[in-house]
Amino acid sequence: MTDLSPLLTDLYQLTMMQGYVLSGLHRQEATFDLYFRRLPFEGGYAVWAGLEPMLDWLEGLRFTEADLDDLASLGQFRPEFLAALRGWRFSGEVTAFPEGSVVFPHEPLLTVRGPLWEGQLVETALLNTLNFQTLVATKAARCVLAAQVGGGSVLEFGARRAQGPDGAISAARAAFVGGAVGTSNVEAGRRFGIPVSGTHAHAWVESFPTELDAFRAYADFYPDSTTLLLDTVDTLGSGLPNALTVAAELREKGHELRGVRLDSGDLAYLSRVIRARLDEAGFPEVNIVASNDLSESVIAGVIAEGGRVDVYGVGTQLATAGGPGGGALGGVYKLAELGGQPRMKLTGDPAKSSLPGVKAVWRGTESTEKGEAAGELAWDVLTLGERPHAGLRVSDPTNPLRSARLPAGLTWHPAREVVMRGGQRTRPAEALGTLQARARDELSRLAPETRRLLNPHVYRVSLAPEVAELRDRVAQQLRGH
Amino acid sequence: MTDLSPLLTDLYQLTMMQGYVLSGLHRQEATFDLYFRRLPFEGGYAVWAGLEPMLDWLEGLRFTEADLDDLASLGQFRPEFLAALRGWRFSGEVTAFPEGSVVFPHEPLLTVRGPLWEGQLVETALLNTLNFQTLVATKAARCVLAAQVGGGSVLEFGARRAQGPDGAISAARAAFVGGAVGTSNVEAGRRFGIPVSGTHAHAWVESFPTELDAFRAYADFYPDSTTLLLDTVDTLGSGLPNALTVAAELREKGHELRGVRLDSGDLAYLSRVIRARLDEAGFPEVNIVASNDLSESVIAGVIAEGGRVDVYGVGTQLATAGGPGGGALGGVYKLAELGGQPRMKLTGDPAKSSLPGVKAVWRGTESTEKGEAAGELAWDVLTLGERPHAGLRVSDPTNPLRSARLPAGLTWHPAREVVMRGGQRTRPAEALGTLQARARDELSRLAPETRRLLNPHVYRVSLAPEVAELRDRVAQQLRGH
Numbered sequence: 025m026t027d028l029s030p031l032l033t034d035l036y037q038l039t040m041m042q043g044y045v046l047s048g049l050h051r052q053e054a055t056f057d058l059y060f061r062r063l064p065f066e067g068g069y070a071v072w073a074g075l076e077p078m079l080d081w082l083e084g085l086r087f088t089e090a091d092l093d094d095l096a097s098l099g100q101f102r103p104e105f106l107a108a109l110r111g112w113r114f115s116g117e118v119t120a121f122p123e124g125s126v127v128f129p130h131e132p133l134l135t136v137r138g139p140l141w142e143g144q145l146v147e148t149a150l151l152n153t154l155n156f157q158t159l160v161a162t163k164a165a166r167c168v169l170a171a172q173v174g175g176g177s178v179l180e181f182g183a184r185r186a187q188g189p190d191g192a193i194s195a196a197r198a199a200f201v202g203g204a205v206g207t208s209n210v211e212a213g214r215r216f217g218i219p220v221s222g223t224h225a226h227a228w229v230e231s232f233p234t235e236l237d238a239f240r241a242y243a244d245f246y247p248d249s250t251t252l253l254l255d256t257v258d259t260l261g262s263g264l265p266n267a268l269t270v271a272a273e274l275r276e277k278g279h280e281l282r283g284v285r286l287d288s289g290d291l292a293y294l295s296r297v298i299r300a301r302l303d304e305a306g307f308p309e310v311n312i313v314a315s316n317d318l319s320e321s322v323i324a325g326v327i328a329e330g331g332r333v334d335v336y337g338v339g340t341q342l343a344t345a346g347g348p349g350g351g352a353l354g355g356v357y358k359l360a361e362l363g364g365q366p367r368m369k370l371t372g373d374p375a376k377s378s379l380p381g382v383k384a385v386w387r388g389t390e391s392t393e394k395g396e397a398a399g400e401l402a403w404d405v406l407t408l409g410e411r412p413h414a415g416l417r418v419s420d421p422t423n424p425l426r427s428a429r430l431p432a433g434l435t436w437h438p439a440r441e442v443v444m445r446g447g448q449r450t451r452p453a454e455a456l457g458t459l460q461a462r463a464r465d466e467l468s469r470l471a472p473e474t475r476r477l478l479n480p481h482v483y484r485v486s487l488a489p490e491v492a493e494l495r496d497r498v499a500q501q502l503r504g505h
Numbered sequence: 506m507t508d509l510s511p512l513l514t515d516l517y518q519l520t521m522m523q524g525y526v527l528s529g530l531h532r533q534e535a536t537f538d539l540y541f542r543r544l545p546f547e548g549g550y551a552v553w554a555g556l557e558p559m560l561d562w563l564e565g566l567r568f569t570e571a572d573l574d575d576l577a578s579l580g581q582f583r584p585e586f587l588a589a590l591r592g593w594r595f596s597g598e599v600t601a602f603p604e605g606s607v608v609f610p611h612e613p614l615l616t617v618r619g620p621l622w623e624g625q626l627v628e629t630a631l632l633n634t635l636n637f638q639t640l641v642a643t644k645a646a647r648c649v650l651a652a653q654v655g656g657g658s659v660l661e662f663g664a665r666r667a668q669g670p671d672g673a674i675s676a677a678r679a680a681f682v683g684g685a686v687g688t689s690n691v692e693a694g695r696r697f698g699i700p701v702s703g704t705h706a707h708a709w710v711e712s713f714p715t716e717l718d719a720f721r722a723y724a725d726f727y728p729d730s731t732t733l734l735l736d737t738v739d740t741l742g743s744g745l746p747n748a749l750t751v752a753a754e755l756r757e758k759g760h761e762l763r764g765v766r767l768d769s770g771d772l773a774y775l776s777r778v779i780r781a782r783l784d785e786a787g788f789p790e791v792n793i794v795a796s797n798d799l800s801e802s803v804i805a806g807v808i809a810e811g812g813r814v815d816v817y818g819v820g821t822q823l824a825t826a827g828g829p830g831g832g833a834l835g836g837v838y839k840l841a842e843l844g845g846q847p848r849m850k851l852t853g854d855p856a857k858s859s860l861p862g863v864k865a866v867w868r869g870t871e872s873t874e875k876g877e878a879a880g881e882l883a884w885d886v887l888t889l890g891e892r893p894h895a896g897l898r899v900s901d902p903t904n905p906l907r908s909a910r911l912p913a914g915l916t917w918h919p920a921r922e923v924v925m926r927g928g929q930r931t932r933p934a935e936a937l938g939t940l941q942a943r944a945r946d947e948l949s950r951l952a953p954e955t956r957r958l959l960n961p962h963v964y965r966v967s968l969a970p971e972v973a974e975l976r977d978r979v980a981q982q983l984r985g986h
Binding site: 028033034035036038042043047049052054094147181184190192194208214221224225226230232242245256257288346353354357367368369371 | 533581665691840850983
């Protein structure tokens, strides 16, 4: 991420920047909100990820002389503009949900305040990374919650099908934030300190005279970390008996086989049979690892049929965030205020209108015996600053006809914090383990109906009256033009 | 791509490499085939992309001291293995389809021959890049062929929704190979020499007192490259009249408005109305650019309803290769021969068995008046070397019961070439424009029924008898164990 240049942007950001400079508008104070309109995977929540790397990026953002030469060669930029980019840096303020938070549609996840041209330039890169990492962290959380039902865990295995090298590396990071216990990707492991693990491939087995020779050799070299792949020839007829032979030989030498891996066939049936045979043979501690086009719904299906998988190696579907409602998160980045005046995009489609004004996001949690910080997440409310209170009539962000009064008994906290001021972080970067722990905690505090894989209850995100009124007033002014 | 480390790999590649070294197998001559089993997007073809960057990568592959230190810290690698990696480089031979070729399932797209441990290490990175770029180039070709029906072209616009920074950059490259005329991504433009273009965003309009002020300012700064976004307030009621005003003002000053852009609403209807009004007002040369969640099927739908779009800005769906059968290409990399002996993976699922032996891919083309090189692509045949001939009985790769005799009248060419020998390219890198031209040429030589978006005819890929016999013999031996 550190080698991201400021040119990883859409051309129009730069032509607009130059236009703002030539119009004398570039130093006007602007507020941009980043948010999405629809949850991915037809699910009930998203896990916010990618913030910490983007704060690093914002802090380090500079135009090098090579960048300026390359811009000059496009023939659209004037010398005085290019001169202004020399020494340019991001000096704005960033308010955001802490990374790992559980988040929902229509709430500003990240707000950039600062000179207009700065806010404009950073749009593309912010959206790129925050969209993708949030998508993968959410996918990981869905897989992890599905696996937990059967006591299993999730490993990220997707490098070979990920969308490009960084797709693999970023996906491993985001999957860890969402709850994966590790990755097979060595580069991601070293960059982010994520545990790396692996087994062996079919090619290993094919490189020896027999499968048993191959298993023995692997166990000999890695006596304490061997997981044997059972399906190169015949899973139950050959792979499993050979693995049991090697498990017994390892034990004689004072070691234990760590696991066996299934990469084809009926995972529910095979894992039940294999668990029973391993247990009978005195190897109840040998893990069963499963791979082969897994997803949260396949995991749930394996568990529903009594499958006994301990570790799910999720590859393609996790690294590319595939499946219904997946592939891309539709996060957008919209101007909300300029020079102290509210701004909005109206468009023909009311659901795509943006919310003007500088907004605060408050999160209401249920009170519990453990104290308010541990209560169930209940309701998020956007205001123009003030704290929500019981009895306040709030409305749905896309349907003004739907309104409700806030109940008593909720405790209201600001859901976001100022993470950057004057272009500098307000606190040190958070460790990846902290982000994973935050996601785990907040997911555990969601209603089970909202965590559900399919047809979840919709978590409430509402507008305080003054936000809805501001939107209606600005829309009316725009239509009046 | 150049900063890819050898650690962008799955851990098991490295543990297997060490195992091969400790077993004394690492220098055995191995042959690995890279291929996929199913076409993406439920389509009839794929466009092969990503080869040239991977040849660069193979040539430059080295373990730095930092890489070796990081591997040592994992606690699984012995000093003698790490010492062997110092000075390690890829010394193998690579045979592949030239980049931009139209390719099909079950044929080896790329074959690596060389010492076993070299072939094993490079698997993950090769699959990562070739899977992704082939997927995006194919998606681009589908969009481009759909747009051509109405005389339109395709721009890649997807950076903000792409899967990570490199997802955006690689996607822009692959989209160009597949026929996109340019990208909005400035970094991709400079890295690969792809034309970059852009318009302006809603924020630009919102930054001025009125939409007309915003349009005038943009046209003033970019009098020869202005495309105005019409839908910030009201496309037909406000955006279009204001654009016409600015078009007339530009013309008075000796310039011409380049285009208008639609980003919401009914694109077929709006583009027809806008085309008519632009023409009536004397601006038949002003382009209509459309964006907003486009895909090949949306493009085909717009054209079927008489839409008049000149340039389709395809974002999310192109950069992430979304849609049915998209998101990931399931390319695999399988051992085919070791130490002169054929190798295969059998598994429980016959369709997932690999093809043993060192294979040649021959492509049969129809003879035409223009000469054989320009004929329609007709049939691909895998042999163990020899050229196919009329009357040869060939079989389907996954269903041995389906066989056919090759017809007379086809000209047979080797479809692949040796692109690397001894770890060095056999020829200079091909320019991106050459790759795009190759894809355009080969797509034009596919039967229209195979190019179809939905329910295409299946292009024939067959096995010569000796390939099928070798597979059956090796499978029998494996089952005999």
